[in-house]
Amino acid sequence: MAQSATQNQHAAPALLDFARQGAVYDGLMNTLRQGSFVHAYLISGGAGLGKRTLAALMAQYLVCTGTDKPCGQCAACVQAREGNHPDIILVRPGEPINPRVDRGLKSIPVDEIRQVNELAGRHTFEGGRRVVIIQSAHQMTTQAQNALLKTLEEPMPGTVFLLVTDAPELLLTTIVSRCRALKLHPWPDETILAALKARGVAEGRARETLPLCGGSIGRAISMAADEAYWQRRQEVMRDFFGLESRSEILRVSGVWKERRDAAAELLDDVEELIRALLLVRLGQREASAVSEYPEAWQRMAREGGISAFASLMDAVSQARRLRASQVTWQAVVEKLLLRLMEEKSKWSM
Ligand SMILES: [Zn+2]
Structure with missing residues (x-):
């Protein structure tokens, strides 16, 4: 029993896991280490490639108060990992941060982005950086995108926007041009096999899953199960x-x-x-x-x-x-x- 429990354990994803993405990763890490990061990133790529994971890890890196970032140990890292860091704002359709926005909406309406803009205009709670993650960013209505554009044009110092989408073509070109592009590619077979193995998937099924998952670790995991x-x-x-x-x-x-x-x-x-x-x-x-x-x-x-x-x-x-x-x-x-x-x-x- 003890052995199978160990087999099913898998390490939480780390930024280093994205090293297999090659140039995308190298460029990102250079800007993060040098502190020369931009105020908005557009994280795109097909479903299940790890876009949201990457956004969460970047956010953790940006708020981390340790030396070897993200240290994983400091209070900010722990809060970021548990999803309750006060300066990491997560925006997504259906779970609005603005209480006046209808929870049944499939889109991100302008009222939600107005709320984001208002928060982004205030001092951060912890005195460090603020990160706004917008998941399914293409679900922003045109009005919402225009409201966001104003903020991107006059960024608040210390605030970083991470826009996550698998349909960047649905965003205004003016938004896209304000963002640094981080496009994730399908993962190599060995990476997917390792991810499946770490979750206790048998070798044979893991190999059969490969041609079906289109290079997506997320899809591979759900298909294998x-x-x-x-x-x-x-x-x-x-x-x-x-x-x-x-x-x-x-x-x-x-x-x-x-x-x-x-x-x-x-x-x-x-x-x-x-x-x-x-x-x-x-x-x-x-x-x-x-x-x-x-x-x-x-x-x-x-x-x-x-x-x-x-x-x-x-x-x-x-x-x-x-x-x-x-x-x-x-x-x-x-x-x-x-x-x-x-x-x-x-x-x-
Ligand atoms: Zn830390």
């Missing part, structure tokens, strides 16, 4: 890629006929399983990524022509189109099964 997904994927592998003869098609389509509510997920699964084979063929994944497939498919991953993979992908697209038309779901499944069966038989010895 999604038991319903892995259960369905195993069934899809068995029923769609393990089919031995035409005589089984009717039986299998009969099973999936009953699962019409999972039709979209099923087609996504089939597509992902084909894509994994293609990535091995292209040399972008190791052969071990498809070791659970029946031997015929593994052979295709080694020797198949690219056009054969494209044709399988087309079959999935066609299934999506047919599903949207008048064709019965069972007929769609049968057609797809038949196509996979044909391809598999080419690679069976």
